[in-house]
Amino acid sequence: MKKLTMLTGIITLSITAASAMADSSTKSVYExxxxxxxxxxxxxxxxxxxxQNDIxxxxxxxxxxxxxxxxxxQNKQVMYVTTSLLSSNIHVSNGQKLGI
Known part of the structure; x- marks a missing residue:
């Protein structure tokens, strides 16, 4: 197991149900x-x-x-998770949201 170290300038993004309701066809891609x-x-x-880390x-x-x-x-394997924004929060760190 790799040790997670603190990095300066980590980007943390949150997605909420309110933002999802604005446009249900939204797609967010992170580099x-x-x-x-x-x-x-x-x-x-x-x-x-x-x-999960190392994504x-x-x-x-x-x-x-x-x-x-x-x-x-992750490790050249594609993983899928389906979840409800009414019962969960999604956080992406150490990545940049692309304008797609």
Whole structure:
């Protein structure tokens, strides 16, 4: 297990249900830094649903006003997670959101 170190200038982005309701066809793509992004999906009571580091790519597709599909690539494997924005929070660190 790799040790996570604190980095200066880490970008932390949050996606909320309110922003998803504005446009249900929104797609967010994140470009990860050379040492990889960190993806964290937490339930509203702060229980970990997903916590992964060393991710090379993250895409968040808004399926409905409250549901999203998170696709990420880690160790050349594509992983998918579908979650509700009404019951969870998504955080992407060490990455930059692209204007797509």
């Amino acid at each position: 990860c830094k050379p040492n990889g992004c960190v993806l964290e999906i937490l339930s509203l009571d702060r229980k970990v649903i997903v916590h 090379s790519s993250i895409t968040i597709n808004h399926i409905t006003d409250s549901a999203v599909e998170v696709t990420y690539i």
